[in-house]
Amino acid sequence: MTRNLYAEWTKLRTLPGTGRLLLALVMLTVAVSVAAAAVVSCTSSGCGYDPAKIILFGVQAGQAVVATLAVLTISGEFSTGMIRTTLAAMPGRVSVLATKAVILTGLTLAAGSVAVLASAPAGRWILLGNGFPPESLALTGGPMLRAASGSVLYLALIALFSLGIATAVRDSATAIGVVLGLLYLFPAVILMVPDADVAKILWQISPMNAGLAVQATTHLAGLPLSPWAGLGVLAAWATAALLGGGLLLRARDA
Amino acid sequence: MTTTVNRSGPGGPARLLRAEWTKFRTVRAWVVAMTAGSLVIVLLGLSSASGSHASCDGGPTEAVCPAVPVGPGGEAVEDKFYFVHRTLAGDGSITVRATSMTGQIRKPDVTPGVRNVVSGLVPWAKAGVMVKQSTRQGSAYAALMVTGAHGVRMQHDFTHDVAGRPGGVSEDSPRWLRLTRSGDTLTGYESTDGTDWAEVGTARLSGLPARVEIGLFAASPGDLTVTRGDLGGSVSAVRFTEATAVFDRVDLEGETSGGAWRNDDIGVTEAPDGSPHHPGRASESGGTFSVTGVGDIAPSIEGQTVERTLTGVLTGLIVVIVVAVTSVTAEYRRGLIRTTLIAVPRRGRMLVAKALTIGTVTFAAGLVATAITLTFGTRILRANGNYILPVSWLTEVRVVVGTAALLAVAAVLALALGALFRRSVGGVITAIVLTVVPHVLATTSVLPDTAARWLLRLTPAAGFAIQQSIPEYAHVLGHYAPIAGFYPLAPWAGFAVLAGYAALALGLAVVRLRRRDA
Incomplete structure (x- = not known):
């Protein structure tokens, strides 16, 4: 296992794209969070905004970079034929996927933490200037801590979900289309569906809507799922994608 | 080759x-x-x-939704106001002096279940003089009006709006309004003293019949609050408002039929028991008219x-x-x-x-x-x-x-x-x-x-x-x-x-x- 890990780590580390993508993840997340915080202000009569969602808003853009990294981790091997070399060296196909998943999770958790740790204080500072009450922005408070740590986990689960899809689909363009489609289209479709019950069900199974419930710190009673249960939905998607990808990797010729 | x-x-x-x-x-x-x-x-x-699926009463029985009126331009409209009017045959004009405009707005309840009504006007509360093809909802019209916060306006056929002078009305600074009809052309004038008149705008209502309804009106669109929906998107809520305008020096020129003014609560909604829901009203004493209206005369964007x-x-x-x-x-x-x-x-x-x-x-x-x-x-x-x-x-x-x-x-x-x-x-x-x-x-x-x-x-x-x-x-x-x-x-x-x-x-x-x- 250690040797597998080392091999996969070497492969990912020596790709020129990896470092750039991780840097892009941090930069994009922070930039979008800061931009979102800058445009929101709070009137004296009250705020309609959830401060945690604003200062962690960049996660919604950063997840696209995470998906790219995850898809490239495996589909790059399929498109170049490298996968055959890999499987000749490590015949345990599921363990190849598991190793890739471990490395990818580690990298995403690390870069995601940096992104969140930079976004939250910067966003908080801006929101305080825009008139948000300081008590709603206590970074060490329970809900805010949950939102921040949950966002890092969210990014890691997006990576695993994308890895599973890419393993199943193999073609990089299709994989990225499927992943981003599943992430971004649910919210749009929910908005278009006039039936409230259908919209609620769609919300509960949507990886992005349910998963980002972990960022909610206000109006928790109005959410169709509790924050951690929402992240659980995304975890279920990631598990299903990885299982499907693993089974297909075992069953098919590479 | x-x-x-x-x-x-x-x-x-x-x-x-x-x-x-x-x-x-x-x-x-x-x-x-x-x-x-x-x-x-x-x-x-x-x-x-x-x-x-949609039905209009929300109960177990499906009810047909009331028809939404359509304006002369084919767009859906809201055409709901209180109209004090007479029938005008051929050309003519109406001149009034508006001396006051007041109203009520229902705000979100502070204590649940207790109506929270404050006095005030919504920005597009409107009252003034109007020439309308008929009392049918959606028929052609031209109107000159004072508004809650947008000054004097000349509007016609729901989608057209021309601004006059800004400012509201009060006892100290009344507004004179005049609307003249000449064939298909309606012209609006305003004045602060009844002698110096300024033209606000003209409207051509093609195909306007010889006999039209002319008179005073008041309307007040609902107060809008927008909140975010729990599932994303937004939820708009519209709450009751009404506007009351007082007019005097009413002068009608032209061939009008019948002696008395008629009152119509155009487009009033009915409660399930048949009584009007939020009705408007009007009264007259010694040539001074007070007209109270609920609703709006405007294109509808609900749907x-x-x-x-x-x-x-x-x-x-x-x-x-x-x-x-x-x-x-x-x-x-x-x-x-x-x-x-x-x-x-x-x-x-x-x-x-x-x-x-x-x-x-x-x-x-x-x-x-x-x-x-x-x-x-x-x-x-x-x-x-x-x-x-x-x-x-x-x-x-x-x-x-x-x-x-x-x-x-x-x-x-x-x-x-x-x-x-x-x-x-x-x-x-x-x-x-x-x-x-x-x-x-x-x-x-x-x-x-x-x-x-x-x-x-x-x-x-x-x-x-x-x-x-x-x-x-x-x-x-x-x-x-x-x-x-x-x-x-x-x-x-x-x-x-x-x-x-x-x-x-x-x-x-x-x-x-x-x-x-x-």
Whole structure:
């Protein structure tokens, strides 16, 4: 296992794209969070905004970079034929996927933490200037801590979900289309569906809507799922994608 | 054998297009994907339409919704006000002095269940003089009015609004209003003292009959509050308001029939027991009239829009992006690009031919899909009791053709990005982040409306404005935000932003292709 890990780590580390993508993840997340915080202000009569969602808003853009990294981790091997070399060296196909998943999770958790740790204080500072009450922005408070740590986990689960899809689909363009489609289209479709019950069900199974419930710190009673249960939905998607990808990797010729 | 003309020669446009079309058509995955993309648009649209039922009482029995009046221009309107009027035959005029305008607004309850009513006027509360074709809702009219916060206005046929002088009315600063009818032409004048008159505007109501209703009116649109929905989107709530205006020195010129003024509460809604719900009222003593009205005389924006049936377009767009990017990156991956460039040494032309091919294919597939979806989707929605805001056939054609063109131009943008990056992932992700993600963030996220509007002005997602069928009305208070389906740019302006991005990307791709080894 250690040797597998080392091999996969070497492969990912020596790709020129990896470092750039991780840097892009941090930069994009922070930039979008800061931009979102800058445009929101709070009137004296009250705020309609959830401060945690604003200062962690960049996660919604950063997840696209995470998906790219995850898809490239495996589909790059399929498109170049490298996968055959890999499987000749490590015949345990599921363990190849598991190793890739471990490395990818580690990298995403690390870069995601940096992104969140930079976004939250910067966003908080801006929101305080825009008139948000300081008590709603206590970074060490329970809900805010949950939102921040949950966002890092969210990014890691997006990576695993994308890895599973890419393993199943193999073609990089299709994989990225499927992943981003599943992430971004649910919210749009929910908005278009006039039936409230259908919209609620769609919300509960949507990886992005349910998963980002972990960022909610206000109006928790109005959410169709509790924050951690929402992240659980995304975890279920990631598990299903990885299982499907693993089974297909075992069953098919590479 | 030597008669080959340049146009069909090896590098001629016809040959190039044919070569690119052959490449596209013979890759089964692309044809399948394009067909699937169209099917997704149709199926998502029709299934979401057939799952949407509406009835008007919310109880176990289905009730038919009351008909929404339609104005002279064919748009849905709200035509609800209190009218004190007489019948005028031929030309004539009405002159009044407005001395006061007051009202009540119901605010959100502070203690649940206890009505929280404050005195005040909503900005578009309106009262004044009017000439109207008949008391039928939706009939042609012209009116000169004082408003809650927008000064004197001259409005006609619901969608037209001209500003007069700003300021409100009071005992100390009354406003004189005069509306004259001469054939089809109505002219409004205002004055502060009854001697110096200034023209506010004119309206031509073509086909106005000789006998019209002329008189005093008052109306007050509901107070709007917008909150965010728990599932994304926004929830608008409209609460009761009323406006009372006092007029004196009423002077009617022309041939009026009957001696008495008649009072009509136009369009008043009835409670289940048959009594009027929030009725208006009027009284007269010694030539001074007090008129109280509830409602509005304006285009209605409450209802579903035809473009709501195009739910599947975003999904279709992602499929189109993947196909368009792959159609160029696959050549790089397989090395086919070198063969292509040997056959067509003029690299720019080759890329333009590719763009034309993918654009045309997408446009054709998109047009079929959107035409079917919009035509049948709106029928299904109407059959299920949903109210769809009526629009002219020209607007429907613009939505259908525009959406197909949106897909086609986005495909060209994606293809150009694919040629720039030479890698599918980079191309697909950039195209999606530029076109789909801004739209999703602007319409569904926690972003405030101002930020959402900027996203839809500056990014290629501005092109979605082509789908908006109901315009924004400056004289109707509404939640005109992307979250409610209103785009910051006019339809073709938004489309031009997308087209600009596509042209820029294609230009950069051509330059890059010429300068770099393949």
